[in-house]
Structures are given as C-alpha cells and as structure tokens.
Amino acid sequence: MNASDLSNTISKAYQSLYFSSVPNYVLFLIFALLSILIGRYTPSLTRFIIHRFSIQQGKTIYDNLIDPIQKDFKVAGTLILLSFSLAWLEDYQGLYEFLSPFMTLAVTISVAWLASRLFRQFVRVYGIDLIRRFGREVDELLLVFETIANVIIGFIAVVTFAQSQNVNLVGLLASFGIGGIAIAFAAQQTLQQLLGTIVLYLDRPFIPGEYIRLPDGSFGRVESIGLRSTKIRTAAKSTLLIVPNSKMADWEIENVTRGKKVMVLLYLDFYQVLQAREQALVQQIIVESTDSLFGIDPGSTNITLINSPEEKSTRARITFFILGSSDNSIQLRKRLLELANDKISKKLMGYGIAFKMNEPTIYVDSPMTI
Helix, strand or coil: CCHHHHHHHHHHHHHHHHHCCHHHHHHHHHHHHHHHHHHHHHHHHHHHHHHHHCCHHHHHHHHHHHHHHHHHHHHHHHHHHHHHHHHHHHCCCCHHHHHHHHHHHHHHHHHHHHHHHHHHHHHHHHHHHHHHHHHCCCCCCHHHHHHHHHHHHHHHHHHHHHHHHCCCCCHHHHHHHHHHHHHHHHHHHHHHHHHHHHHHHHHCCCCCCCEEEEECCCCEEEEEEEECCCEEEEEECEEEHHHEHHHHHHHCEECCCCCEEEEEEEEEECCCCCCCCHHHHHHHHHHHHHHCCCCEEECEEEEEEEECCCCCCCEEEEEEEEEEEHHHHHHHHHHHHHHHHHHHHHHHHHHCEEEHHHHCEEEEECCCCC
16 A cells, blocks of 8 residues: 555545545644644654654664654655645645646655665664674775665665656666667767766766866866856966866866864873873784774874872873864764774773773864875
C-alpha cells in the first residue's frame, strides 16, 4: 500500500465516523494545522520509540544520532502528515491534482535529506569506531562511502518519485540516450564544453572567489564559471585568463584557498609537579597516540610542559595542526583527534598520573602559506 492508498483509507475512516457533514476543505485545513503542530514533536516521538525498544542504549542513540538533526526530523514528519491531509481534497479534483505532485516531491526530498544526514551522523559517531575494531586505518575513504551512500539515496528518491507519478523512467532514460547519441555527432565540441561545465559544477574543485594554480604555473583568482569557460584574474599582471571548461575539468589544478589548516590547542592540568622522567613519559604517550592519525601533521605537533611550584602542579599545552581539503574532511579529523584524546587519557591513568583535561578543545583556523 502506497502513501496515497493509506491517505484514502484514513480519510474514508474519519468521514464515516464523525465528519460526514463537515466540508472537506475545512477538514483539510484542520488536519493541515494538526500536521504542523504534531510534526514539531517528531523527534520526541522518535525518542520514545528508541527508548521503548532499546532501553539500555536508547538515550545514547538519541543524543548521538537524532538530537543533532532534530530540525530535519521535524520537517520530514510535518510534510508526511501534510501529505496525508491532502486526501480530504480529492473531491476538488483540479486542486488535488495540482498540489499532489508538489507535496509528493517535498516529502521525497525531505525524507531523502533526512536519510542522508542520519547516515552521516552514524558514520561520524559509530563508523570510525567500527572501522578501528576491524584493525583498519580511518582515512578519507570514509568520506567516499558517504558520497556513494548519498548517490544511492538520491537515486532511490528519484525512482520513488517517478513511480508515484506514473513516469516510465526506463523509457525516458532510453529516449535521452538515443537523443544524446544524435546530438553528440552534431555538436561534439560544444558537448565537451558543456560536459566540462557539468563536471565543474558537480565536483566543484573550485568556486568563484577562490585562488588556484594551473599546471602552467599561472596563479590567480576565479572570477566566474560560465557555460563554456572559466575566467581567472591572474595575480601578477591582473589580466583576465579565459580557459575552456573542458580543459579545466581535465587539468590537475591546485586549489590554494581550500588548503585548510586548523590549529588545535589541548590543555592538560596535572595535580602534581611532574619530574623529568614523568614529563618524558607524558610526551611519549601523546606522540604515540597522535602520530599515526590520518590528517594530523606530526612535524608540527608541539608539546610544552610548564611547572608551577607555587600551585604544585604542571600544565601541558599540546598544539596540533589538522590538514584537510574540505569542511567534511576537517570534521572527520576532529573526530579522530577526540578519540586520540580518550586514548591519551586512558594511558595516563594506566600509569597512575592524575590530571584534568580542560574542555572544550580549542580550534583555531590557520591560513595556509601561498
């Protein structure tokens, strides 16, 4: 039973019980308002279901997966309930046929977006630990899996929407294929430019405003990405360099702007003055716990131990540098560093060294050297 059949069943049930004398458009407005009100409590309903069927870990699952994306749950829940409310408008055939495709599209997009965000949260929270349990190193391949999952979710959403609107997707793709072959012979050069443009917009190796370096050594700022070419303002002469998009898609381009570098400051306060032997042990544990982390620049790691005889304590200031090419990769490396912090804590406690780790860890954006 699809969503439309379910909506019809619910509508007929209500009509037969209480609402036979009330105009359907009034009922639609009432249930649309109720859908908006009830949709706000979708995260709470999800939390209740999780707690009901997972008593021990329910709160942890909710806090890690659901709580960070509550807004997405609210939007998806509200749109699903609104789609059920459309059943009251079936008597107004023209209005129903006009609104139904838009509502189905909105529900499909919201559910697909929710699934994508939920998968991302799962990977961030549980995926890293799961990979490590199998003895694998965590690297940017995890981001590739996220991209593949998003493509699959998007494909399922497109197929679902096409089926709900009785669109012959296979025939449509076949017709596009035949038409594409004919066009390719007629305008091969133009197609190369357009395909290059599509690649640049989908892959987004650079965007207007970013600084890039081309294979011939030209360095400049991207001013615009057009349908046929990309315009680059050179740094030295301030001239305008125009490069066809087909070449930009094939070249190896250095994106200087996206060379992200984040400085991480971590402070450990020890409840005693550490002697030279203990200081060496602390430094060894920190280095061993972070050197193997993917995306951490080990050559830039700095550990400073400061003794305070008056307070009978020692403070350790640890500076890391995280390197990444995108916000997603930076977030992944931050998660790895959090796990490394836990590892450092366990090792120090294993040696009986009492300390306090200051929260939160400080992240400072550091510009890359051009």
